[in-house]
Amino acid sequence: xxxxxxxxxxxxxxxxxxxxxxxxxxxxxxxxxxxxxxxxxxxxxxxxxxxxxxxxxxxxxxxxxxxxxxxxxxxxxxxxxxxxxxxxxxxxxxxxxxxxxxxxxxxxxxxxxxxxxxxxxxxxxxxxxxxxxxxxxxxxxxxxxxxxxxxxxxxxxxxxxxxxxxxxxxxxxxxxxxxxxxxxxxxxxxxxxxxxxxxxxxxxxxxxxxxxxxxxxxxxxxxxxxxxxxxxxxxxxxxxxxxxxxxxxxxxxxxxxxxxxxxxxxxxxxxxxxxxxxxxxxxxxxxxxxxxxxxxxxxx
Amino acid sequence: xxxxxxxxxxxxxxxxxxxxxxxxxxxxxxxxxxxxxxxxxxxxxxxxxxxxxxxxxxxxxxxxxxxxxxxxxxxxxxxxxxxxxxxxxxxxxxxxxxxxxxxxxxxxxxxxxxxxxxxxxxxxxxxxxxxxxxxxxxxxxxxxxxxxxxxxxxxxxxxxxxxxxxxxxxxxxxxxxxxxxxxxxxxxxxxxxxxxxxxxxxxxxxxxxxxxxxxxxxxxxxxxxxxxxxxxxxxxxxxxxxxxxxxxxxxxxxxxxxxxxxxxxxxxxxxxxxxxxxxxxxxxxxxxxxxxxxxxxxxxxxxxxxxxxxxxxxxxxxxxxxxxxxxxxxxxxxxxxxxxxxxxxxxxxxxxxxxxxxxxxxxxxxxxxxxxxxxxxxxxxxxxxxxxxxxxxxxxxxxxxxxxxxxxxxxxxxxxxxxxxxxxxxxxxxxxxxxxx
Numbered sequence: 001x002x003x004x005x006x007x008x009x010x011x012x013x014x015x016x017x018x019x020x021x022x023x024x025x026x027x028x029x030x031x032x033x034x035x036x037x038x039x040x041x042x043x044x045x046x047x048x049x050x051x052x053x054x055x056x057x058x059x060x061x062x063x064x065x066x067x068x069x070x071x072x073x074x075x076x077x078x079x080x081x082x083x084x085x086x087x088x089x090x091x092x093x094x095x096x097x098x099x100x101x102x103x104x105x106x107x108x109x110x111x112x113x114x115x116x117x118x119x120x121x122x123x124x125x126x127x128x129x130x131x132x133x134x135x136x137x138x139x140x141x142x143x144x145x146x147x148x149x150x151x152x153x154x155x156x157x158x159x160x161x162x163x164x165x166x167x168x169x170x171x172x173x174x175x176x177x178x179x180x181x182x183x184x185x186x187x188x189x190x191x192x193x194x195x196x197x198x199x200x201x202x203x204x205x206x207x208x209x210x211x212x213x214x215x216x217x218x219x220x221x222x223x224x225x226x227x228x229x230x231x232x233x234x235x236x237x238x239x240x241x242x243x244x245x246x247x248x249x250x251x252x253x254x255x256x257x258x259x260x261x262x263x264x265x266x267x268x269x270x271x272x273x274x275x276x277x278x279x280x281x282x283x284x285x286x287x288x289x290x291x292x293x294x295x296x297x298x299x300x
Numbered sequence: 301x302x303x304x305x306x307x308x309x310x311x312x313x314x315x316x317x318x319x320x321x322x323x324x325x326x327x328x329x330x331x332x333x334x335x336x337x338x339x340x341x342x343x344x345x346x347x348x349x350x351x352x353x354x355x356x357x358x359x360x361x362x363x364x365x366x367x368x369x370x371x372x373x374x375x376x377x378x379x380x381x382x383x384x385x386x387x388x389x390x391x392x393x394x395x396x397x398x399x400x401x402x403x404x405x406x407x408x409x410x411x412x413x414x415x416x417x418x419x420x421x422x423x424x425x426x427x428x429x430x431x432x433x434x435x436x437x438x439x440x441x442x443x444x445x446x447x448x449x450x451x452x453x454x455x456x457x458x459x460x461x462x463x464x465x466x467x468x469x470x471x472x473x474x475x476x477x478x479x480x481x482x483x484x485x486x487x488x489x490x491x492x493x494x495x496x497x498x499x500x501x502x503x504x505x506x507x508x509x510x511x512x513x514x515x516x517x518x519x520x521x522x523x524x525x526x527x528x529x530x531x532x533x534x535x536x537x538x539x540x541x542x543x544x545x546x547x548x549x550x551x552x553x554x555x556x557x558x559x560x561x562x563x564x565x566x567x568x569x570x571x572x573x574x575x576x577x578x579x580x581x582x583x584x585x586x587x588x589x590x591x592x593x594x595x596x597x598x599x600x601x602x603x604x605x606x607x608x609x610x611x612x613x614x615x616x617x618x619x620x621x622x623x624x625x626x627x628x629x630x631x632x633x634x635x636x637x638x639x640x641x642x643x644x645x646x647x648x649x650x651x652x653x654x655x656x657x658x659x660x661x662x663x664x665x666x667x668x669x670x671x672x673x674x675x676x677x678x679x680x681x682x683x684x685x686x687x688x689x690x691x692x693x694x695x696x697x698x699x700x701x702x703x704x705x706x707x708x709x710x711x712x713x714x715x716x717x718x719x720x721x722x723x724x725x726x727x728x729x730x731x732x733x734x735x736x737x
Binding site for chain 1: 383386390391393394415417511512514564565568696697701703704705707708711722729733734736
């Protein structure tokens with residue numbers, strides 16, 4: 001039971017009703033200005049044939065762009081590349097992060113060093129990452145090929161051979177970004193209550209049993225979160241691929257975001273690029289909903 | 301608690317006041333600076349894409365112009381060359397915020413002039429400032445015309461040439477009595493000479509770095525293909541090309557690169573030459589400053605004519621007037637004057653390695669004394685520019701895709717036949733798209 005007289009309560013409520021929107025207003029302005037408006041504008045453009053040069057008359061084209069997108073082999077192959085990259089990168093980005101976190105958490109000496117070392121690549125800007133790996137991947141006498149040569153293997157065209165380029169991009173991405181997932185896992189591990197382990201130890205459970213029956217189930221929520229975030233991040237891959245291979249060789253690493261960029265900004269076809277963006281957007285939404293459903297069902 | 305709510309309101313008011321003050325301050329500061337030194341209406345906004353050694357020379361030339369003609373106030377903006385530069389230029393013109401004058405590769409004209417993104421030059425005005433129409437290289441000047449109007453005033457030609465170490469080449473008998481490369485008339489000839497060079501020196505033969513670069517492999521291919529005289533017509537929905545001749549050139553490139561530089565990238569090839577591991581490098585002339593600095597007895601020549609007739613892949617840096625709806629006449633005049641001043645002082649530009657388009661410079665004694673620039677100047681007489689289409693030219697996606705196809709042939713992961721097919725399917729892809737320009 002409240003002891004505050006009703007009149008006072010009403011004015012307090014009225015005041016917060018007025019100040020609340022004021023506090024969120026700055027965010028709302030930016031949200032509308034830089035997300036809702038462009039989103040709507042992009043959707044409109046996807047139904048026109050507007051060109052970046054401003055010379056296309058921007059005439060209404062109906063569903064022509066979407067029809068073209070659905071039959072565009074390049075769009076499908078770049079979507080395929082995006083899918084391949086997502087599968088190849090998401091799995092190690094979850095598994096490796098978990099293994100790294102478990103190793104650090106199980107009490108290696110010098111914990112701060114491991115934490116720092118695992119997380120540090122994540123702090124690098126993509127332009128630095130690109131420079132480092134371009135050097136390591138150098139064809140001919142690059143460090144990686146020299147190492148292969150030292151054990152009697154032939155050098156690999158890391159970024160120039162269609163067989164290896166996607167793997168090389170995945171390698172760079174995992175090296176660069178795994179630190180973030182590692183930190184999430186480490187935090188989750190530290191939140192697992194000690195008494196569960198103590199109880200299990202009293203019951204005579206070994207290390208493996210504790211891992212399977214306590215640690216991993218306790219991490220399920222975090223794994224779900226990481227998996228969702230990771231799949232979305234991998235689907236949106238662009239910068240490291242653009243810098244490392246520009247989508248090559250032979251378009252074998254070109255993700256759909258780069259195809260959108262190429263179509264819109266170097267091919268000047270804004271209308272068509274918008275249509276592909278919306279096709280991709282739709283795919284992302286469907287995937288996200290499916291993933292959330294999957295994980296929330298498991299939670300329940 | 302009244303005390304708390306008052307303070308919250310005060311806080312809010314304070315925050316709003318603070319925010320608006322913060323928002324106003326830079327605006328006021330900007331007002332001051334616009335009136336001050338940052339720029340004024342009389343300044344000539346000049347966009348270009350030169351960095352590195354050429355960039356420094358261009359900066360010098362502009363500084364000299366400012367000294368000679370104090371009333372002309374060029375403000376140059378340097379942007380990184382490539383696809384992004386051309387996107388920015390197109391957007392600036394389309395969006396009505398175009399610079400007064402900009403640099404553009406003449407090979408990109410087809411994507412800009414027809415769409416109205418550029419304004420034509422006034423040749424009489426240029427003549428008034430000291431550059432007559434017949435004083436510019438007629439070949440590249442002609443390429444800068446569209447719809448019979450001059451849209452691009454050439455500054456230079458920049459061919460893809462060869463550099464060699466005179467000492468080493470001489471010992472292998474590959475130089476004539478004047479220290480020039482002996483004529484090697486066909487691919488077999490050239491490969492034999494390369495093998496002899498390798499044997500005599502125990503070092504690498506000719507090198508070219510095609511990896512980690514979006515144009516190099518195409519430059520090599522296009523120069524040699526142009527020598528065959530085969531067609532490469534992209535004006536219809538179906539490309540008209542000679543597949544046999546394409547295959548012949550690709551075969552030669554594979555054999556040329558196989559022993560020494562099958563996976564060599566652009567910087568590695570430069571390093572191989574400057575550290576004397578190879579005495580012969582296929583290269584853009586714009587690297588000549590790098591090579592001169594290495595202390596090699598440097599020789600240079602146009603691309604050897606191995607397929608019948610002389611031709612060298614080349615492009616030309618030109619000046620263009622990005623379209624303005626309502627150009628200020630004084631600034632337009634200023635743009636013409638700036639370009640005339642740069643052209644007449646382009647001996648400085650020749651030092652970067654480029655072949656100036658302003659003929660009085662190329663014909664001068666001072667230019668003839670420039671070594672090795674003078675020795676590849678004839679390459680500007682046979683420039684093989686990219687095939688004409690809205691999607692081709694320097695820094696284009698087209699070049700990047702052609703290079704990727706060629707790289708697969710060079711590193712041995714694709715056969716000659718499949719490379720020709722791949723190049724044609726890439727061309728089909730571009731031709732299937734509507735021209736947005």
